[in-house]
Amino acid sequence: MSMPETTSAPDAPVINMGTAIRDGLLEAARRDPSVIFFGEGVEDPAALFGTLKDIGKHIGHDRMIEMPIAENGLIGIAIGAAMAGKRPVVSLQRVEFALLALEQILNNAAKTHYVSNGRHNVPLVLRMIVGRGWGQGPEHSQSMEAIFAHVPGLKVIMPAFAEDAKGMIAAAVEDANPVVVIEHRWSHYTTSPVAEGYVHRPLDGPRTVREGDGLTIVATSYMTLEAVRAADKLAEAGHPVEVLDLRVIRPLNLDPIVESVARTGRLLTVDTGFRMFGIGAEIVSEVTSRCFDLLDAAPVRLGLPDHPTPSSRGLVKGFYPDAARIARTAAEMMGLGDAEINAIEQDILTDRKDLPLDVPDPFFKGPF
Amino acid sequence: MADAGNDYRLRCLKQMLRIRLVEETIAERYAEQEMRCPVHLSIGQEASAVGVCDALMSDDRLFSSHRSHAHYLAKGGNLKAMMAEIYGKRDGCIGGRGGSMHLMDPDAGMMASIPIVASSIPLATGTALSDKFDNNGKVTVSFLGDACLEEGVFHESANFAKLRGLPIVYVCENNLYSVYTNLADRQPDRPLTDIPAAHGIEHRHVDGNDLEAVREAALWAVETARSGNPTFLQLNTYRWREHCGPNYDNHIGYRTEEEFQAWRVQDPLERYRKMLEESGTLGAASFAGLEKDIQAEVSSAFAFAIDSPLPEPTEALAHVYA
DSSP states (O other): OOOSSOOSOTTSOEEEHHHHHHHHHHHHHHHOTTEEEEETTTTSTTTTTTTTTTHHHHHOGGGEEEOOSOHHHHHHHHHHHHHTTOEEEEEESSHHHHGGGHIIIIIIIHHHHHHTTTSOOOOEEEEEEEOOSTTOOTTSSOOOHHHHHTSTTOEEEOOOSHHHHHHHHHHHHHOSSEEEEEEETTGGGOEEEOOSSOOOOOOOOOEEEEOOSSOEEEEOTHHHHHHHHHHHHHHHTTOOOEEEEOOEEESOOOHHHHHHHHHHOOEEEEEEEESTTSHHHHHHHHHHHHHGGGOSSOOEEEEEOSSOOOSSTTTTTTTSOOHHHHHHHHHHHTTOOHHHHHHHHHHHHHHHTTOOTTSOOGGGSOOO | OGGGOSOHHHHHHHHHHHHHHHHHHHHHHGGGSOSOSOOOOOTTOHHHHHHHHTTSOTTSEEEEOSSOHHHHHHTTOOHHHHHHHHTTOTTSTTTTSSGGGGOOBGGGTEEEEOOSTTTHHHHHHHHHHHHHHHTOOOOEEEEEEGGGGGSHHHHHHHHHHHHHTOOEEEEEEEOSEETTEEGGGTSOSSOTTHHHHHTTOEEEEEETTOHHHHHHHHHHHHHHHHTTOOEEEEEEOOOOSOSSSSSOOTTSSSSOHHHHHHHHTTOHHHHHHHHHHHTTSSOTTHHHHHHHHHHHHHHHHHHHHHHSOOOOGGGGGTTSOO
16 A cells, blocks of 8 residues: 655655644744643543643643633633734644634634734634544534634644645644634544644645546545545556545635646535535535536545534444445446545445444554 | 823823714625625723723823724724725735724734734733833733633733732733623623632723723733733623624624614723713714814724725735835
């Protein structure tokens, strides 16, 4: 199996995405003393899944602000501190805690630069973790990117690969705008060689992680990894497809997607969130209106079905799109025969063996 | 401003009169339908804005709410830019993007006005946090209404301010009503100051229509906050006109003419004028002279706003991202 990420430093130490984010945050904070961290348990032993580990030891504990359990208030306080020149990084254990703070995020973080006619900036990073597996259920596993992406003034990013995440998180901290960073807990486990020291990856839009002419897959966050696996199996079977890691949900840079679809004639989107009213819907709509004449097949969206996320591994079976379903859908869109589709699907399922549905696939734990 | 020199009494009287004349002119001219945004007037509540702001330095910070005119002017916000903003004009303090409910003048420390109840309280607490980091001696004032004490975010902010020893003054202007609903229908019968007390925050409760009492309490509150102890002021006052708009509304059934008249005689401007005349600080003819001078300034600000161009639709696209 090939490596899902091209790396700038193939001989660099292999680390996972969670550690890469931690390293990126530390580098950004070392470069700018106005960076301060907010979190519930910001310096506790778990250190937010390790993503804040020992940062206070390096930059000073005074820059690590323990958040009382008051998300709306404390995110508002972080916005106020940003207006006064700080660069707060707020880390939330789950996306759902941000729902308590939608008033501050949607009204004040998103609009203050605009309403002030450019007088105020809100350089703020809001990190939110998407949970999955082990029965976390309806209120510990939503990704909600569509809610934040709906609001002008917010930036929304979803890193999928370790080195990219390290560079994107530094770019988010340096950005003059509020940046919502949605990190999938299962992406935290993905590994690759990551360049040491300061890494910067601009928040400029999608990145092609697999090339192919048969079809274009646009995926977000952890679903990019599932899409890569599907693409690799399709390529092995002689049907290479393109995979674009969307990376930056807002502002949405459609040009690379349109360019790819214009070449492949087919578009498949795979969301981490609910399919209805999701990111895929926006992309399909925009791309269709921009290159309708070039489409060879109706675009298809994959995403979560139209019900909340249940806890039981019995109920959650089939809930998440996976490599097998992505490969099958792509193959059907490309008009492959049933026998070939079944063989590709079976190949993926065989690799996964008897692994339970509610733990991450070791495929994503390199090094490869 | 406390660092502007001169006799603070005349300064405060002028500032209250100026706010009154600006808002009465808004009320008079609102029917022309050229000020096409909601306006929430502070007429009758001027002493709290002026007394508190007179205790501040020019680089101290202030956050306000939907009822922001008095706070903006008392903090030193530019009058012409305020009127142009209310008229929706390009020369408005924020280019017509916010209107009356979003007035700000960051150069004067007037950081922002946010119309969602209590929404500016954590922002104010956040600038206080930043200023404490920077050890720059600045104080932030967070103006809030009585209904803000019902919002969770006040408690979240007050808890944090006390926990971290932030240089912030929470100023509660209690005007008894949230739109049409009396305080007694929204909160149990207990002193409002029990709430800051529960957060361990030092507090004072004074007559919000008594300029001297407000200013004295504010001087204590601001200096205490500057030393790293957040404070809370309760200033009881009364909104003379409707919640939103230029009219009186004592006849529509949620409050009585008698109640209004009882507050009307507590007019903070009239009380202070009398006090200064009786003490000889203000000559008998001086008030009329002040009124004339200030009305000229107000008229000129309205003329400026009316003459300013409307912004072009393309300007609406700017500043979505920095």
